[in-house]
Amino acid sequence: MLRYFVKRLVLLIPTLLGALFLTFSLIYLLPGDPASTMLGPRATPELIEALQVRLGLDKPVWVSFGKYAWGIITRGDFGESVWSYQPVSSLLLQALPYTIILAASSMIIAIIIGMVLGILASAHEGSVLDSIITGFSLIATSIPSFVAACFLLLFFAIFLKLFPVMGAGEKGNILSQLHHLILPSLSLAISWIGYIAYLLRSTMLEVFGSDYIVTAKSFGIPMRCIAYKYALKNAIKPVVALVGLGLGSLFGGAVFVEVIFNRPGLGKTIADAVFARNIPVVQGGILLASFLYVLSNLVADLSYAYFDPRIQYE
Amino acid sequence: MVDNKKGNKHFLQILNSFKKKKHQQLKNIVRIFSIILKDRKGILGVTIIGIILCCAIFSPWIAPCDPYEQEIANRFAAPSLKHLLGTDNLGRDILSRIIYGARIAMTVSIGGVSVAVVVGVLLGTIAGYNAGRVIDNGILWIVDVIRAFPQIILILVLVAVLGPSTLNMIMVLALTAMPRYTRVARAETLSIKEEEYIFAAKSLGAKNKRIILKHIIPNILPPIIILAGVDMAVMIMIEAGLSFLGLGVRPPTASWGIILRYGYRYIRLSPWMIIWSSIAIAMAMLGYSLFAESLRIALNPKDSIEKQAGV
Numbered sequence: 001m002l003r004y005f006v007k008r009l010v011l012l013i014p015t016l017l018g019a020l021f022l023t024f025s026l027i028y029l030l031p032g033d034p035a036s037t038m039l040g041p042r043a044t045p046e047l048i049e050a051l052q053v054r055l056g057l058d059k060p061v062w063v064s065f066g067k068y069a070w071g072i073i074t075r076g077d078f079g080e081s082v083w084s085y086q087p088v089s090s091l092l093l094q095a096l097p098y099t100i101i102l103a104a105s106s107m108i109i110a111i112i113i114g115m116v117l118g119i120l121a122s123a124h125e126g127s128v129l130d131s132i133i134t135g136f137s138l139i140a141t142s143i144p145s146f147v148a149a150c151f152l153l154l155f156f157a158i159f160l161k162l163f164p165v166m167g168a169g170e171k172g173n174i175l176s177q178l179h180h181l182i183l184p185s186l187s188l189a190i191s192w193i194g195y196i197a198y199l200l201r202s203t204m205l206e207v208f209g210s211d212y213i214v215t216a217k218s219f220g221i222p223m224r225c226i227a228y229k230y231a232l233k234n235a236i237k238p239v240v241a242l243v244g245l246g247l248g249s250l251f252g253g254a255v256f257v258e259v260i261f262n263r264p265g266l267g268k269t270i271a272d273a274v275f276a277r278n279i280p281v282v283q284g285g286i287l288l289a290s291f292l293y294v295l296s297n298l299v300a301d302l303s304y305a306y307f308d309p310r311i312q313y314e
Numbered sequence: 315m316v317d318n319k320k321g322n323k324h325f326l327q328i329l330n331s332f333k334k335k336k337h338q339q340l341k342n343i344v345r346i347f348s349i350i351l352k353d354r355k356g357i358l359g360v361t362i363i364g365i366i367l368c369c370a371i372f373s374p375w376i377a378p379c380d381p382y383e384q385e386i387a388n389r390f391a392a393p394s395l396k397h398l399l400g401t402d403n404l405g406r407d408i409l410s411r412i413i414y415g416a417r418i419a420m421t422v423s424i425g426g427v428s429v430a431v432v433v434g435v436l437l438g439t440i441a442g443y444n445a446g447r448v449i450d451n452g453i454l455w456i457v458d459v460i461r462a463f464p465q466i467i468l469i470l471v472l473v474a475v476l477g478p479s480t481l482n483m484i485m486v487l488a489l490t491a492m493p494r495y496t497r498v499a500r501a502e503t504l505s506i507k508e509e510e511y512i513f514a515a516k517s518l519g520a521k522n523k524r525i526i527l528k529h530i531i532p533n534i535l536p537p538i539i540i541l542a543g544v545d546m547a548v549m550i551m552i553e554a555g556l557s558f559l560g561l562g563v564r565p566p567t568a569s570w571g572i573i574l575r576y577g578y579r580y581i582r583l584s585p586w587m588i589i590w591s592s593i594a595i596a597m598a599m600l601g602y603s604l605f606a607e608s609l610r611i612a613l614n615p616k617d618s619i620e621k622q623a624g625v
Binding site: 014015016018019021022026029030031138139141142143144146147150151153154158159248249251252253255256259260267270271274275279282285286289290293294 | 574588
């Protein structure tokens with residue numbers, strides 16, 4: 001297991017280097033002269049020149065790429081914001097906890113509700129409850145996070161006034177922070193509730209048909225016990241894989257949710273930087289997002305292997 | 315010489331049987347559609363896609379009003395007989411804008427998926443056919459680098475940097491969706507290139523290009539088609555999301571994401587923009603997901619669940 005893990009880590013190095021290069025080249029993809037595009041039409045030539053020096057645009061591409069990569073690898077230095085001169089790394093580190101809390105809480109919500117719905121549907125296969133849950137989960141998978149966010153905002157925050165409209169709550173006040181967390185995490189969770197419920201229902205039904213469940217039934221073990229103790233163990237594997245894949249894509253969905261609820265976070269930082277053409281922050285943000293994404297995919301693979309020992313580590 | 319001819323004959327027979335198979339594939343498509351249309355989900359999916367396609371193609375004839383005509387005195391109107399779904403922040407008819415919005419959604423999703431499929435499948439088959447060589451490793455590396463970013467964030471940043479336009483959006487969507495097709499095409503090619511008919515074609519002197527285009531690609535299409543169905547839904551979602559953030563198509567153009575954007579901006583004044591555009595987006599995605607799901611069952615009844623977890 002450890003060898004497999006180390007091997008996977010080593011194989012990630014060329015990928016991450018490529019990602020680093022793609023991120024670095026973003027600044028050269030800007031139409032026209034990067035520095036003057038970033039500063040806008042009213043910038044003076046002196047300002048443009050100063051920014052060119054700061055961004056390393058005055059040097060050959062390979063030299064400044066080397067400098068950029070070296071700074072990140074050795075010191076975690078992503079450069080500084082074009083406007084506020086703050087180091088990008090500290091901006092990102094301030095934002096990151098909010099996004100992690102958001103992603104984790106929505107995944108927890110999705111797992112709990114999705115599993116309950118999936119088990120309920122499979123236990124009552126063919127009933128009205130089953131078709132309601134299946135229908136709901138199919139529709140839920142087709143609701144993007146930003147649509148869910150707008151809807152929840154409209155009904156629960158504007159009409160019913162149950163939840164706050166924006167922000168992440170007062171610092172240090174956990175109750176207020178939780179209150180501000182419910183709608184955003186629910187809107188990120190909705191499509192994953194659908195995925196998990198739908199997938200778990202079909203895998204549970206498949207497991208229910210297998211020989212060892214029939215044997216357990218013939219021993220007179222109550223169905224509830226069979227479902228939780230024996231069937232769930234096997235039915236949950238594809239769900240684990242799905243959740244692992246989901247964790248990464250939650251970072252993407254978080255962009256919309258954070259913008260809509262005006263919540264600080266990695267996604268909001270990237271979106272704001274995109275609109276302000278603050279390229280160093282954009283670069284740092286997507287590098288961090290990609291790093292977390294790659295890492296969560298790796299953990300997902302490993303946990304899948306852990307849950308299913310039949311998988312061979314190649 | 316005689317032996318050689320005999321051998322050729324044998325290979326020709328194999329090739330001919332392959333051609334018959336190809337003919338069968340056409341029949342298979344008809345069969346697959348008949349399976350889909352027997353499934354309730356499949357019927358619903360095909361119907362929804364059909365309605366949206368009709369809206370996109372015939373929008374000038376279906377839409378009751380001009381989607382750009384403003385009635386400033388009648389802003390934020392609730393649904394009425396004159397404006398079935400109400401009016402938006404500039405007094406434009408929401409129903410007409412939603413019907414016209416189908417055009418952008420369809421253009422971007424069909425364009426993005428087609429480019430992604432063509433490029434992805436070509437790269438994947440080339441990589442699989444030359445497995446283990448430099449070109450294979452190079453293609454895999456490119457694919458891995460693109461896959462190292464969360465799709466939505468990469469799209470957001472690339473579109474913002476390149477400048478928002480429909481063409482840029484299609485290209486960026488295609489670029490970020492391509493890796494999935496490349497990986498599937500490569501894996502399928504690896505298993506198919508050991509088949510007898512490929513050897514037969516090779517020994518008859520067929521060029522690599524011909525083998526890839528005529529013999530490999532037609533046979534790896536089923537999983538690719540399923541993926542494309544799923545991706546249509548994803549691309550409709552991302553187009554709407556980008557337009558929602560103001561990075562997609564430019565404002566007066568009608569797009570579901572833009573309607574939602576102004577619905578969000580004027581959330582306290584009128585709920586109708588949010589409600590209708592959300593329904594349009596969710597219905598379109600639902601249509602494609604249902605279609606893809608029943609396609610998956612029709613093409614591959616047994617391991618539909620496993621694949622779902624693996625994609």
